[in-house]
Amino acid sequence: MKKKTLRSLFSLLMALVLGVSLLTGCSGKAAERAEMKEDAETIQVYLWTNSLYEIYAPYVQAQLPDVNIEFIVGNNDLDFYKFLQENGGLPDIITSCRFSLHDAAPLKDSLMNLATTNEAGAVYNAYLNSFKNEDGSVNWLPVCADAHGFVVNRSLFEQYDIPLPTDYDSFVAACQAFEKVGIRGFTADYAYDYTCMETLQGLSATELTTTEGRKWRTAYSDRANSERVGLDDTVWPGAFERMAQFIQDTRLTADDLGLTYDDVMNLFRNGEVAMYFGSSAGVKMFQEEGIDTTFLPFFSQNGEKWIMTTPYFQIALNRELEQDSARREKAMKVLNVMLSEGGQNHVISDGQDLLSYSQNVSLHLTEYMKDIRPVVEENHMYIRIASNDFFSISKDVVSRMIAGKLTAKQAYQDFNAQLLTEKTTTDETVLTSGKSYSNVFHKNGGSASFSVMANTLRGVYGTDVLIAAANSFTGSVLRADYTKKMAVSMIMPNGLMAYQRTMTGAELKETLRAFVEGCEGGFVPFNRGSLPVASGITMEVKEVGGSYTLTGITRNGQPLREDDTLTVTCLATTKQMTAVFADESRAVTDEGTWVKDAWRDYVSGGGAALAEPENYMTLR
Numbered sequence: 001m002k003k004k005t006l007r008s009l010f011s012l013l014m015a016l017v018l019g020v021s022l023l024t025g026c027s028g029k030a031a032e033r034a035e036m037k038e039d040a041e042t043i044q045v046y047l048w049t050n051s052l053y054e055i056y057a058p059y060v061q062a063q064l065p066d067v068n069i070e071f072i073v074g075n076n077d078l079d080f081y082k083f084l085q086e087n088g089g090l091p092d093i094i095t096s097c098r099f100s101l102h103d104a105a106p107l108k109d110s111l112m113n114l115a116t117t118n119e120a121g122a123v124y125n126a127y128l129n130s131f132k133n134e135d136g137s138v139n140w141l142p143v144c145a146d147a148h149g150f151v152v153n154r155s156l157f158e159q160y161d162i163p164l165p166t167d168y169d170s171f172v173a174a175c176q177a178f179e180k181v182g183i184r185g186f187t188a189d190y191a192y193d194y195t196c197m198e199t200l201q202g203l204s205a206t207e208l209t210t211t212e213g214r215k216w217r218t219a220y221s222d223r224a225n226s227e228r229v230g231l232d233d234t235v236w237p238g239a240f241e242r243m244a245q246f247i248q249d250t251r252l253t254a255d256d257l258g259l260t261y262d263d264v265m266n267l268f269r270n271g272e273v274a275m276y277f278g279s280s281a282g283v284k285m286f287q288e289e290g291i292d293t294t295f296l297p298f299f300s301q302n303g304e305k306w307i308m309t310t311p312y313f314q315i316a317l318n319r320e321l322e323q324d325s326a327r328r329e330k331a332m333k334v335l336n337v338m339l340s341e342g343g344q345n346h347v348i349s350d351g352q353d354l355l356s357y358s359q360n361v362s363l364h365l366t367e368y369m370k371d372i373r374p375v376v377e378e379n380h381m382y383i384r385i386a387s388n389d390f391f392s393i394s395k396d397v398v399s400r401m402i403a404g405k406l407t408a409k410q411a412y413q414d415f416n417a418q419l420l421t422e423k424t425t426t427d428e429t430v431l432t433s434g435k436s437y438s439n440v441f442h443k444n445g446g447s448a449s450f451s452v453m454a455n456t457l458r459g460v461y462g463t464d465v466l467i468a469a470a471n472s473f474t475g476s477v478l479r480a481d482y483t484k485k486m487a488v489s490m491i492m493p494n495g496l497m498a499y500q501r502t503m504t505g506a507e508l509k510e511t512l513r514a515f516v517e518g519c520e521g522g523f524v525p526f527n528r529g530s531l532p533v534a535s536g537i538t539m540e541v542k543e544v545g546g547s548y549t550l551t552g553i554t555r556n557g558q559p560l561r562e563d564d565t566l567t568v569t570c571l572a573t574t575k576q577m578t579a580v581f582a583d584e585s586r587a588v589t590d591e592g593t594w595v596k597d598a599w600r601d602y603v604s605g606g607g608a609a610l611a612e613p614e615n616y617m618t619l620r
Contacts (some may be wrong), residue, residue, distance in 0.1 A: 001032065005573055009035075014402075014507065031444060034443075034444070035438075035440075035442050036444075037418040037464065038440060038441075038442050038443070039438070039440050040324070040326075041068050041130060041333050042068045042069075042070050042440050042441075042529075043068070043069050043070070043092050043093065043327070043330050043334055043580050044065060044069075044070045044072060044091040044092045044093065044439075044440070045057075045060075045069055045070070045071050045091065045092065045093040045095070045334065045338075046071075046072050046073075046074035046081075046091045046093065046094050046095060046475065047070070047072070047073050047074065047095055048073075048074060048075070048076040048095045048096050048097045048098075048313050048493035049073065049076065049097070049493075049494055049571065050073050050471060050493075050495065052073075052347070052492070053071055053073050053471045054523060055346050056346045056347055057069075057071040057325045057522075057526070057530075058526040059342065059343065059346040060334065060337050060338055060343060060346075060576065061244075061526055062526070063337045063340075063342070063343075063526050064091050064333055064337060065546070066320070067330050067333060067334060067591070068527070068528070068529075069334060069527065069529070070439075070440060070441060070527075070528075070529035071386065071471075071527075071529060071530070072091070072439065072471070072473075072474060072475050072529075073434075073471045073487045073492045073493075073494065074091075074094075074095075074474050074475060075474060075493055076096060076097050076098045076493070077098065077489070078095075078096055078098075078099065078103045078104055079103075079485070079486075080106070080474075080486070080489050081094055081096070081107060081479070081487050082106055082107065083489075084476070084478070084552075085106075085107055085110050085532060086476070087478040087479065087480040088436065088474065088478065088479075088482075089436070089476040089478045090098045090107075090110055090318050090320075090598075091318065091475065092317065092321060092327070092331050093315065093316070093317055093318070093331060093334060093335065093338075094111075094316045094317075094320050095313040095314065095315055096313060096314055096316075097310070097311070097312065097313045097314075098386060098391075099140070099311075099313075099314045099386060100221070100385060100386045100387035100388075100390065101130075101131065101133070101140070101217075101221030102220055102221045102385075102387040102389070103388055104139070104140065104221075104316075105221060105222070105278060105329070107139070107316070108133065108137075108139060108157065109319070110318065110319055110320075111139040111140075111316045111317065111318065111319055112139065112317040112318070112319050112321060112322060112511055113137040113138065113139065113315070114138050114139065114140075114141060114316075114317065115136060115137050115138040117332070117620075118336075119141055119335055119339050120138050120141055120337060122339075122358045122359050122360040123141060123142065123357050123358055123359075123557040124357060124358075124359060124379050126209075126379040127142060127357040127379070127381070127383060128357075129214055130142075130217070130383045131314070132218065133184070133221070133222070134218055134219075134221075134222040134224060134385070139316050140314040140315065140316045140518070141311075141314065141315050141339065142311035142314050142315075142353055142357045142383070143311055143312050143314075143315065143337075143338070143339060143343075143344055143347055143356070143357075144311070144312055144344045144347055144348060144354055144356045144357070144361070145307075145309035145310070145311060145312070145355040145356070145357060145381055145383075146279060146280075146281075146309060146310050146311070146312055146355070147280040147295070147307045147308070147309055147355055147369070147372075147381070148198055148202070148277065148278065148279055148280070148307070148308040148309065148310070149202075149280070149295055149296055149297045149298060149307050149308060149372070150165075150186075150274050150275050150276070150277060150295070150296040150297070150298075151275065151276055151277075151278045151279075151280075151282040151283055151286070151291065151293060151294075151295060152164065152274065152294050152295070152296050153267070153268060153271065153273075153274050153275070153286075153291060153293060153296050154292040154293060154294040156178070156183065156271060156274045157174070157274065158176070158292075159184075160177065160181055162174050162177045162274075164294075164296070165296060165299065166299075167303060168300065168301055168527070169300040171249075171299050172250075172602065174247040174274070174275075175249060175250050175251070175275075179200070179251065180383075181500075183271070183272060183274055184251075184272060184273040184274070185250060185251075185272065185273075185274050185275060186250045186273065186274070186276065186277075187250070187252070187256050187259060187264060187267065187273050188256070188262045188264060188276050188277035188278065189259050189260055189263065189264045189276075189278075190252070190256050190257050190259060190398070190399065190402060191257060191258060191259055191260050192260075192261070192395075193391045193392060193394060193395035194391065194393045195277060195390055196394045196397075196398035196399060197384065197386070197390055197394035197395070197398070198277070198384055199238075199243070199277060199398065200239060200297040200394055200398055201239070201308065201382070201384055201385060202277075202308040202382065203239070203242045203246055203298060203300075204238065204239035204242055204243075204300075204305035205241055205298060205300065205304075205308070205380075205382035206300040206302055206304045206306065207233045207235050207238060207239065207384070208235060208385075208504045209382060210235070210241070212232070212234045212235050213235045216231075216232040216234070216235055216236075217385065219232075220385070220387075227310075228419060228420050228421075228422060229409075229419070229420075230416040230417075230419045230420040231412065231415060231416040231419060231609070236412060236415075236416075237408075237409070237412050239412075240408040240409070240411045240412040240415070241408045242301065242396065243401060243408065243411070244401060244407065244408040244411070244577060247401060247402055247512055253401065253403075253404075254401065254403040254404070256402060257399050257402055257403065264276050264278070265282075265498075268286070268291075269286070269289070269291070275296075277531060280352070280353060280368065280369055281349065281352060281597075283295045283368040283369070284351055284352065284366070284368050287368060293368070294368070294371050294374055295368060295369055296371065296372065297372050297375045297380070298382075300512045303308045304380065305372075305374075305375045305380060306375065306380045306381075306382045307372060307375055307376070307380065307381050307382065307385055308382055308384060309381040309382060309384070309524050310383070310384055310386065311357070311383065312347050312348070312439060313347075315335060315338060315339070317331055317332075317335065318331075320362060324543070334343075340358075340360075340361075341354075341360065341361040342381075344356055344361055345364075352365065352366070352370055352466040353365050353366050353368070355376055355381065357381070363376060363377075389418070389419055389423075393415055393419065394415075394528060396418070397411050397414055397415045397418075398411075400414075400443075401592075413554040415455075415531075427483035427484060427485060428483065428484070429481040429482065429483060430482060430483065430484045430487050430603045430604060430606075430608060431481075431487045431603050431608045431609075431610070432480075432481050432482070433477055433478060433479055433480060433610055434479060434484070435477075435479055436476065436477065437449040437452050437476065437477045437613055438476070438477050438592065439473075439475050439477075441528050441529045441531070442532070443483050443528070443618070443619040444615065444618055445615035445616070445617065445618075446531075446533060446615065446616045446617040447470075447529075447533065448477075448613040449473070449475065449476050449477040449613070450468070450470070450472075450473050450533040451533065451535070451613035451614055451616055452477045452610050452611060452612070452613045453468075453472070453473045453477065453490065453491075453533075453537045453610075454466050454468050454472075454473075454533045454535035454616070455533065455611035455612065455613065455614060456609075456610050456611040457535070457569075457571070457595070457598075457599070458535040458536055458569070458611075459611060460598060460599070460602050461498065461500060461569045461598070462567075462602060463536070463568060463569040464536055464566040464567045464568065465508065465534070465535065465536035465537050465555075465565045465566050465567070465568045465569070466532050466534065466535040466536060466568075466569045466570075466571070467511065467512060467515055467532055467533070467568065467569070467570050467571070468528045468531055468532060468533040468534075468535075468570075468571035468572070469515065469523065469532055469533075469571060469572040469573075469576060470525075470529060470531055470533060471492055471530075472491070472492050472496055472533065472572070472595070473489040473490060473491065473492060474489060474490055474491065474493075476493055478488070482603070484600075484603065484604060485609075487599075487603040488596060488599065488600050488603065490599070491595055491596045491599050492595075493596065494573070495573050495574065496571060496572070496573065496595040496596065497571070497573060497574055497577065497592035497593065497594060497595065498569055498570070498592055498593050498594075498595050499569070499570045499571065499572075499577050499592045500567060500568070500569045500570075501566055501567070501568055501570075502565060502566070502568075503566055503567075503568045504562060504563060504564065504565060505560045505562045505563060505564035505565075505566070506563075508537075508560065508564075508566060508568055509550070509552070509553060509560065511561070511568065511570065511580060511581075512532070512534070512537075512550060512553065513550045514579070514580040515532040515570075515572075515580065516531060516532060516539070516541055516548050516549070516550040517547075517548055517549060517550060518548075519579045519580055519582065520579065520582070521575075522575070522576045522578075522579025522580055523572075523576050523579075525547075525548055528543070528619060531617065531619070533550060533616065534616045534617070535560075535614070535616065536555065536566075537551050537553055537554065537555045537560065537616070538553070538554045538555075538614075538615065538616055538617070538618070539552065539616065539617050539618075540552035540553075540554075540617075540618045540620065541617060541618070541619050541620070542619075542620045543619055543620065551620070570596055574592065577592070592617050601616050
């Protein structure tokens with residue numbers, strides 16, 4: 001009887017164990033299915049700068065309330081996306097400002113061909129040609145233009161009765177006239193690579209947009225070329241001759257090579273220089289300072305006028321979207337809004353001119369840019385060749401031309417030789433991740449990759465709790481070997497700071513509430529993916545109609561007590577932190593420290609390792 005009873009009890013116990021196991025297994029599978037569904041419904045957009053995250057991203061999301069878009073601040077570097085591509089982490093939509101087809105060529109097979117889309121069809125052919133591959137496909141589309149040309153102090157021209165330039169000869173005559181009264185006619189911040197590069201190209205925009213110029217540009221960017229492509233002998237020799245003539249006509253010398261942006265701004269502000277090469281934004285800035293300023297284009301020697309432009313960014317879509325029609329449809333809706341007139345108006349700064357490459361977007365010119373309207377209407381907005389090679393070699397060669405060390409012929413030969421020289425890199429691995437973690441936000445847990453970063457940094461800073469704005473990290477933690485450059489690029493590049501304080505539980509709760517619910521003057525979460533990341537605590541958040549409320553905090557499995565004392569590190573921009581600690585008793589008085597510097601030191605010190613992720617949020 002006893003044996004029978006024991007057997008019955010054992011059978012009952014095993015049944016209970018089996019039942020619990022089945023329930024656990026079912027629960028685990030249900031959670032896995034839920035995450036897979038969230039992954040499929042999420043469209044990830046990588047933004048090249050944090051400023052787009054604060055204004056542009058909320059606008060795009062608001063236009064598509066039924067699409068779950070996750071915005072991540074990536075890096076303005078195509079090498080970053082090549083690394084993601086090589087390790088299986090390429091996002092759905094990519095944006096990049098520092099861009100060239102040449103540098104983007106290795107990504108071509110991983111990107112959608114947008115040539116037949118309405119979005120590509122809306123781009124003026126004069127500009128779309130700059131984005132066509134050798135086979136006619138188009139992977140990248142430009143948004144509105146940031147215009148570069150000559151910022152001119154009109155007051156000085158009137159004071160000395162010098163006519164405003166209307167062509168190249170009158171530009172040179174103006175420089176000579178100012179020289180006679182002891183004022184520099186022209187200079188620019190030639191301490192920077194982009195000024196050297198854009199001056200060289202802007203002076204020859206006419207020639208670089210001819211059939212021969214476009215032919216060379218396409219060949220230079222062709223991924224099928226197994227050998228490096230140098231300069232042609234038709235268009236480029238003349239470009240260096242025009243650069244040499246410009247240096248002579250404007251009296252540029254080695255002293256100009258030390259001028260920074262601030263140096264040039266002060267010279268212009270003080271009436272010591274009449275014209276400088278810069279962005280159209282400078283016109284508005286100086287007008288507001290009371291200086292009568294206007295904007296003029298590059299004057300070509302054949303009489304044409306051109307504005308040097310760089311798209312605020314270019315957009316590309318992951319080709320894997322084509323494997324799922326529903327996801328592709330969502331991504332195309334996102335692309336449409338990103339390129340729309342409303343979207344482009346949220347890219348430019350308040351009060352700036354909207355110069356779009358698209359026929360679907362109206363031209364919005366402020367009074368500051370009215371003098372170059374005909375140039376824009378003629379589609380004479382030259383898009384610069386901006387490969388990494390062109391940046392670095394232009395700085396080297398143009399600097400030596402300005403210093404009088406190279407003739408035009410020597411400069412052409414030197415530039416060509418450097419383009420043809422194979423570059424070698426010997427970057428060592430500083431960090432290895434043995435696992436890949438999803439960076440998609442999940443309602444039960446948050447983002448695994450962001451949790452890895454937050455947990456690791458909590459150890460770096462030696463703090464009880466770490467709270468990070470969602471834009472603090474640049475995406476997936478991949479199963480890969482990271483060089484120093486790629487490891488450093490895991491941190492958002494635009495001014496992320498760390499502020500550490502000792503807080504009570506009550507103060508921590510108020511701080512976290514500001515991150516979750518938003519605060520006046522600071523950042524307000526606009527979708528799930530923009531909610532903060534935490535380490536050392538777990539938070540419960542309620543979502544109602546697109547707004548978020550912090551409903552609970554636990555630490556070590558127990559509710560946070562108001563009289564607890566903890567060290568807390570917050571990662572955010574200075575602007576965000578100032579808003580979080582707005583009241584006088586908790587105001588931001590210290591300067592904080594750069595997160596990128598702390599992370600760089602950590603990964604460079606040897607033995608760097610990543611922490612495991614944890615579930616830090618439950619969203620109800």
